[in-house]
Amino acid sequence: MxxxxxxxxxxxxxxxxxxxxxxxxxxxxxxxxxxxxxxxxxxxxxxxxxxxxxxxxxxxxxxxxxxxxxxxxxxxxxSCASADAIAKARLVEVEQRIRSLMALKAELELMVEGCGHGRVDQCRVIEVLADHAQCSHAHH
Amino acid sequence: MxxxxxxxxxxxxxxxxxxxxxxxxxxxxxxxxxxxxxxxxxxxxxxxxxxxxxxxxxxxxxxxxxxxxxxxxxxxxxSCASADAIAKARLVEVEQRIRSLMALKAELELMVEGCGHGRVDQCRVIEVLADHAQCSHAHH
DNA sequence: CCTACATGCTCTAGTGACTAGAGGTGCAAG
DNA sequence: CTTGCACCTCTAGTCACTAGAGCATGTAGG
Missing domain, CATH: 1.10.1660.10 (Multidrug-efflux Transporter Regulator; Chain: A; Domain 2)
Incomplete structure (x- = not known):
């Protein structure tokens, strides 16, 4: 055994x-x-x-x-056509997710760079979150 | 009103x-x-x-x-230090997630490319999943 | 053989961030 | 007045686990 x-x-x-x-x-x-x-x-x-x-x-x-x-x-x-289809679908999902995460990363970097470590009312992190128009990259 | x-x-x-x-x-x-x-x-x-x-x-x-x-x-x-810390932590997460998704993408592409559209017993998709050693990229 | 103690068992409930559905009320147009 | 949509509350379901309670079993040392 x-x-x-x-x-x-x-x-x-x-x-x-x-x-x-x-x-x-x-x-x-x-x-x-x-x-x-x-x-x-x-x-x-x-x-x-x-x-x-x-x-x-x-x-x-x-x-x-x-x-x-x-x-x-x-x-x-x-036939392995279904297996192939499943893997391909997953690949498309992953590619999409990567693209949106890259946009997101750029936006977060801008936020973090812009933060002058002062008080909240001058903080770019808060500001960008509050006002979507400040996003430099369309991510959605 | x-x-x-x-x-x-x-x-x-x-x-x-x-x-x-x-x-x-x-x-x-x-x-x-x-x-x-x-x-x-x-x-x-x-x-x-x-x-x-x-x-x-x-x-x-x-x-x-x-x-x-x-x-x-x-x-x-x-102080906006906390906001900055939260954003930075999120940035690190996003960067990690992107890296692992890129490795994953490479592996899925190999799987899909390798599939000869024959029968399941020759399918690379199934094969790679069954035998982890065939992964060309360490993703975990 | 006895005792610890790790590992196993089943069962229920909790996680995060919603989403779906039941069964009812409010409100504006025709 | 009635149709029909938007609103209300409440409960339960989603996904893929994870945690915990309360027991049973298996194993190593004395």
């Missing part, structure tokens, strides 16, 4: 113990077999699935997207 | 009606006076405060940070 406990699975996959149980509860991870004392016992396949999930979450995929990707993975004869 | 209803305040500030009521409930916005028929009646100052909040939220400030900024704004004789 190379089955492992939930704690070990957590250490090896980098997913916290309560999160593993949560993934089971929402059906991302199959219910594992149990030890005599009712403790979860994970096989190598479960660990791979868990690592897949963690990696996908780190890449910002939503749980529903991961569910779809896992279904694809479970049937390797399917 | 230039007082306005919640719907008008919503249109002018760009904050949705239920969100305005939510801000009131958490104490970001003061309780406005009411009309005879118990409807909220907003003054220009409220509208300015609402616009301040919306702008700060768009810049990604958390509600607690906004609460602090509003307290500063309410007392314009204070």
């Amino acid at each position: 190379k089955n492992i406990t939930i704690g070990e699975a957590s250490r090896k996959s980098g997913v916290k113990v309560p999160t593993i149980r949560y993934y089971e509860s929402i059906g991302l991870l199959p219910e594992p077999s149990r030890s005599e004392g009712n403790q979860r016992s994970y096989e190598p396949a479960d660990l791979r699935r868990l690592t897949f999930i963690r990696h996908a979450r780190e890449l910002g995929f939503e749980v529903e997207a991961i569910r779809a990707l896992l279904t694809l993975q479970d049937d390797p004869h399917q | 230039k007082n306005i209803t919640i719907g008008e305040a919503s249109r002018k500030s760009g904050v949705k009606v239920p969100t305005i009521r939510y801000y009131e409930s958490i104490g970001l916005l003061p309780e406005p006076s009411r009309s005879e028929g118990n409807q909220r009646s907003y003054e220009p100052a409220d509208l300015r405060r609402l616009t301040f909040i919306r702008h700060a939220r768009e810049l990604g400030f958390e509600v607690e940070a906004i609460r602090a900024l509003l307290t500063l704004q309410d007392d314009p004789h204070q």
Whole structure:
């Protein structure tokens, strides 16, 4: 037997113990077999699935997207067009998010630079927030 | 009287009606006076405060940070050092988030490029997700 | 064999920042 | 007077966890 406990699975996959149980509860991870004392016992396949999930979450995929990707993975004869579509959609999201964060960064930099560390009534941080027209970059 | 209803305040500030009521409930916005028929009646100052909040939220400030900024704004004789610190902290966060999103973007692009649109067992999207070691960029 | 003590179990509730819906009231136009 | 929209309160749901209570189990040392 190379089955492992939930704690070990957590250490090896980098997913916290309560999160593993949560993934089971929402059906991302199959219910594992149990030890005599009712403790979860994970096989190598479960660990791979868990690592897949963690990696996908780190890449910002939503749980529903991961569910779809896992279904694809479970049937390797399917076309991978859906997987490709999911990844592409995520890529577009990420690119958009980067653009808006760059605009935001520019605006924050201006605010911070403009702050003369005096009193609030001369503070550019407060001023810019209060008056949207002072934004030099359209970010929305 | 230039007082306005919640719907008008919503249109002018760009904050949705239920969100305005939510801000009131958490104490970001003061309780406005009411009309005879118990409807909220907003003054220009409220509208300015609402616009301040919306702008700060768009810049990604958390509600607690906004609460602090509003307290500063309410007392314009204070030093603006705290406002500056809040903005700087947010700037650091944004810069970090941009860096990690760029790494992520690179990885997603590789995945999408590598997908030959064949079957799942040859799909790079699935493969990379399953085997973290294939990541070409350390993003975590 | 006993005792600590870490690890496991289930269950409920909380997080942030809203959003949705039910079920009712106010108000202006036709 | 009636239609219909905007407003009211209140509760519950969203996402992806996270925290905590109150127990059971597993393991290492004495």
